[in-house]
Amino acid sequence: MRIRIVGAGAMGRGIAQWAAAAGHTVELCDVRTEAVTAAVDFVHSMLERSVQKGRMSAADRDAALERLVPLDDPWAPGPEVELVIEAVREDLDTKAEVFGKLEQALPDSAVFATNTSSLSVTRIAASLRDPGRLAGLHFFNPVPLMKIVEVVPGAATRPGIPPALTELVESCGHRAVTVADSPGFLVNHAGRGLVTEALALLEESVADPAGIDRIARDVLGLRMGPFELMDLTGLDVTAAVIDSIWQGFRYEDRLRPSYLTPNRVTAGLHGRKTGQGWFAYGSEAPAPAPEPPVTGDADRPVFVAGAEELRTALSDAGATVESGTEPSDRALVLVPVWGTTVAASVASLGLPAARTFGVDPLPPAGRRRVLAVTPASGPAAARDARAVLARAADGGEPWAVSVVRDTAGSVAQRLLASVVSVAASIAERSLATPADIDLAVTTGLGYPAGPLAWGDRIGAARMLELQRSLHATTGDPRHRPTRWLTERAQLGLALTEPGTSSAGCS
Numbered sequence: 001m002r003i004r005i006v007g008a009g010a011m012g013r014g015i016a017q018w019a020a021a022a023g024h025t026v027e028l029c030d031v032r033t034e035a036v037t038a039a040v041d042f043v044h045s046m047l048e049r050s051v052q053k054g055r056m057s058a059a060d061r062d063a064a065l066e067r068l069v070p071l072d073d074p075w076a077p078g079p080e081v082e083l084v085i086e087a088v089r090e091d092l093d094t095k096a097e098v099f100g101k102l103e104q105a106l107p108d109s110a111v112f113a114t115n116t117s118s119l120s121v122t123r124i125a126a127s128l129r130d131p132g133r134l135a136g137l138h139f140f141n142p143v144p145l146m147k148i149v150e151v152v153p154g155a156a157t158r159p160g161i162p163p164a165l166t167e168l169v170e171s172c173g174h175r176a177v178t179v180a181d182s183p184g185f186l187v188n189h190a191g192r193g194l195v196t197e198a199l200a201l202l203e204e205s206v207a208d209p210a211g212i213d214r215i216a217r218d219v220l221g222l223r224m225g226p227f228e229l230m231d232l233t234g235l236d237v238t239a240a241v242i243d244s245i246w247q248g249f250r251y252e253d254r255l256r257p258s259y260l261t262p263n264r265v266t267a268g269l270h271g272r273k274t275g276q277g278w279f280a281y282g283s284e285a286p287a288p289a290p291e292p293p294v295t296g297d298a299d300r301p302v303f304v305a306g307a308e309e310l311r312t313a314l315s316d317a318g319a320t321v322e323s324g325t326e327p328s329d330r331a332l333v334l335v336p337v338w339g340t341t342v343a344a345s346v347a348s349l350g351l352p353a354a355r356t357f358g359v360d361p362l363p364p365a366g367r368r369r370v371l372a373v374t375p376a377s378g379p380a381a382a383r384d385a386r387a388v389l390a391r392a393a394d395g396g397e398p399w400a401v402s403v404v405r406d407t408a409g410s411v412a413q414r415l416l417a418s419v420v421s422v423a424a425s426i427a428e429r430s431l432a433t434p435a436d437i438d439l440a441v442t443t444g445l446g447y448p449a450g451p452l453a454w455g456d457r458i459g460a461a462r463m464l465e466l467q468r469s470l471h472a473t474t475g476d477p478r479h480r481p482t483r484w485l486t487e488r489a490q491l492g493l494a495l496t497e498p499g500t501s502s503a504g505c506s
Helices: 008-023 033-052 059-065 092-105 121-126 161-171 190-204 209-218 226-233 235-248 259-268 307-314 340-349 379-389 411-429 433-443 451-458 462-473 483-491
Strands: 003-005 025-029 067-070 083-086 110-113 134-138 148-153 176-177 303-304 332-336 356-359 369-372 400-405
Touching: 003 008, 003 092, 008 025, 008 033, 008 059, 025 033, 033 059, 033 067, 059 067, 083 092, 092 110, 092 121, 110 121, 110 161, 121 134, 134 161, 148 161, 148 433, 161 176, 176 433, 190 209, 190 226, 190 411, 209 226, 209 369, 209 400, 209 411, 226 235, 235 259, 303 307, 332 340, 332 379, 332 433, 340 356, 356 379, 369 379, 369 411, 379 400, 400 411, 411 433, 411 451, 411 462, 411 483, 433 451, 451 462, 462 483
Parallel strands: 003 025, 003 083, 025 067, 083 110, 110 134, 148 176, 303 332, 332 356, 369 400
Antiparallel strands: 134 148, 356 369
């Protein structure tokens, strides 16, 4: 196939490398000829690096470079061009102008694709004489390494174009997911679940950014915590995406932004690229503060209200775990919270407020437990509870214990519930199939499981219980269960199950 790529910036040159290495002839062009020269040099260096690392032979490198054709004029006639991929700046008028000129220069048979990440594909296509020839083809940076591409048909896109683009993407070694022309498409939309909930937890002073990140990594198994991720992406970029998706979905509560971000963006606290974000970066930056040491009495007796698994684990670690139905006067009381608060358990069960603490029953991915304290918690009792929870069986590695402020569901549950909820709302709106949602999130965001499959690990009924409890406890509509989750829990279906639609009966 002969592909013309318009725009030789970071995305354009990445797409050019990907397509040329896969065997396609690539015309690379830009309104700035120096950008094309720099892009060709960059692709050459990347392919040379692949040779040095043994990922590509020298012959394949040379062949790929021969297929890369720099053009001085983006609007040059191209009777053999079959596909155009536009990768210019994110501006509707600019993209419309580019495609308008290409429509004059190229044959009617050429398919047009826009690499937009945030603009409506339908609106870009509307400026063309033939809007049916254009679709979205959204790559992620760096293109050769991020092996996921979103295929986005506009409202007028001809039916045969999306499957043809999917076939092209997958023949070049990447995975393709089809998503409706909607705010944020799929990956950016699904990714809002983690960061918006993390910001909400910070707003409520449940934990600091480092504490939330530790729980995200060690309990949920994420490779990066949400605040590390925002610093890597750039808070200016993240905040703009959050706002645009929230506005695009008509101020959906589930996607609600935080009041914390605008001032930080204005102050230039964007993350790694500015040297200061949620954390400090650079050679002069102070080292991250370590977690406080465990200093309490690990031998203090403990009463576990429910959570048989925790009771057994603490007993195996040599802790003094009381039996019976009531705690002794000195015992610490540990209460598992699932969508509720420790304070509610204290009130409903008549527990001693100063020495009752919450424990997240969510099975951790690593060796970390989470202890929730209330305003009534005694400081000494809290230190002792942390020490008891840190105990390890058979002289093994002690558990890390995060201490957080009491909140409905604790940190990990709220993050997971939000991730699953946003994905379920995408499926509910038929913006993408369950399989494509999970594929896009695992490939594009690096989560340990797709959000719908992750919810199935917990169980649809258990997830529904969590979200109902969060909604009832907080009264915040951001936590309301989706119809997708509610129906599947009631019917005994998996969250990954597409189910039968009315269209399937006609």
